[in-house]
Amino acid sequence: MDIVGFFGKKLEEKTGIKEIACKGMIRLAFRDAGIDSSTFKIDEYKKVFSKNLKIRFEKSGIDNPNALADYMVSELIKNQGLFTMSA
Amino acid sequence: MELLNDTFVFAISFIRGFIGAILINRARKTKLTNLYALAITIFCECIGYAFYTSILNNLFIFYLFMSVMWVPLIIFINKTFYQEKKSPFKFFLLLTSILAIVKIVALSLYQFSPIQDSNLLLLGRFSLSIALGSTAVWLNYASYTSYSKIKSDEGVEPWIKARYLLVFFYTIAQMGIAITWPFFPYDKSINIAYILGALSLVIFIITQFLAWVMPAGFKKWLNRNYTPSDAKEELSEEEIMKSFKEG
Numbered sequence: 001m002d003i004v005g006f007f008g009k010k011l012e013e014k015t016g017i018k019e020i021a022c023k024g025m026i027r028l029a030f031r032d033a034g035i036d037s038s039t040f041k042i043d044e045y046k047k048v049f050s051k052n053l054k055i056r057f058e059k060s061g062i063d064n065p066n067a068l069a070d071y072m073v074s075e076l077i078k079n080q081g082l083f084t085m086s087a
Numbered sequence: 088m089e090l091l092n093d094t095f096v097f098a099i100s101f102i103r104g105f106i107g108a109i110l111i112n113r114a115r116k117t118k119l120t121n122l123y124a125l126a127i128t129i130f131c132e133c134i135g136y137a138f139y140t141s142i143l144n145n146l147f148i149f150y151l152f153m154s155v156m157w158v159p160l161i162i163f164i165n166k167t168f169y170q171e172k173k174s175p176f177k178f179f180l181l182l183t184s185i186l187a188i189v190k191i192v193a194l195s196l197y198q199f200s201p202i203q204d205s206n207l208l209l210l211g212r213f214s215l216s217i218a219l220g221s222t223a224v225w226l227n228y229a230s231y232t233s234y235s236k237i238k239s240d241e242g243v244e245p246w247i248k249a250r251y252l253l254v255f256f257y258t259i260a261q262m263g264i265a266i267t268w269p270f271f272p273y274d275k276s277i278n279i280a281y282i283l284g285a286l287s288l289v290i291f292i293i294t295q296f297l298a299w300v301m302p303a304g305f306k307k308w309l310n311r312n313y314t315p316s317d318a319k320e321e322l323s324e325e326e327i328m329k330s331f332k333e334g
Contacts, residue, residue, distance in 0.1 A: 001244055005316060009242045021330035024322045040117040042170060060331035077171050081233035084167045086247045087117045 001086035131156035154187035220265030227258035253298035263287030
């Protein structure tokens, strides 16, 4: 299961930006954090979404980067069961 | 009849040990600590069941393992579905702890004191049933509500959706065991409660095995109509940032 792909799709639904770019954005945030994006650890995802992804959103100039990062964290909390179920 | 019961219980115990070993291996690979908790629960059942046979026959040890197994189970449920969410974890921790004390005290009195009152055994059985049933209801609810959030998501592979449903179904079977358990005959003979309980146990084991072991052939069959996203190519960093700039 491609968990980054799952959250990339969520980001696409929220922003209307192509899925491939959304997935790429999440991967870039993982790279910035020095964390392997194949992780199953929800706390690592949370750290990346709330910090590194937010910084990436800010750098990109997209509207409401904070709200967008918060949305990703809320989707993460909502779908946390997926980490265990897809392991 | 005793041989049949022993064979059945040892088979169940062996399968549970196998599921536990698979989970330990998966927990080690994925670093998911909640899977260790689930594996501990399953190992407790594996050992506990073995002491319910006429060979190792020891009701106290059986109930001891069946008393401690609930703590790792509720840790598993909480860590899997309720991180940073409102959770009834403390309630279940308190409930299962009280029930564990009741079970251990009742069985200690029954086994190690002159009080050989069958009501003590019944108290132990009801305590186990309540722990079994209540945790089953919680896991059932948690897995189904979690499943309902992803069931129409085409990005989630069918085998993962099936795992949620298998957990949902095995917890229903677990409730069946909880309902029938207090009415099992004391002498390990067979009555209607035993038959229904054994049937629930078989369904429970099969569905739990499929959920957590998920053999490769079964997974492939579940995914037979699934086409993975063809977006294998990746954009460069500049292209990604540009896409977001343009909104």
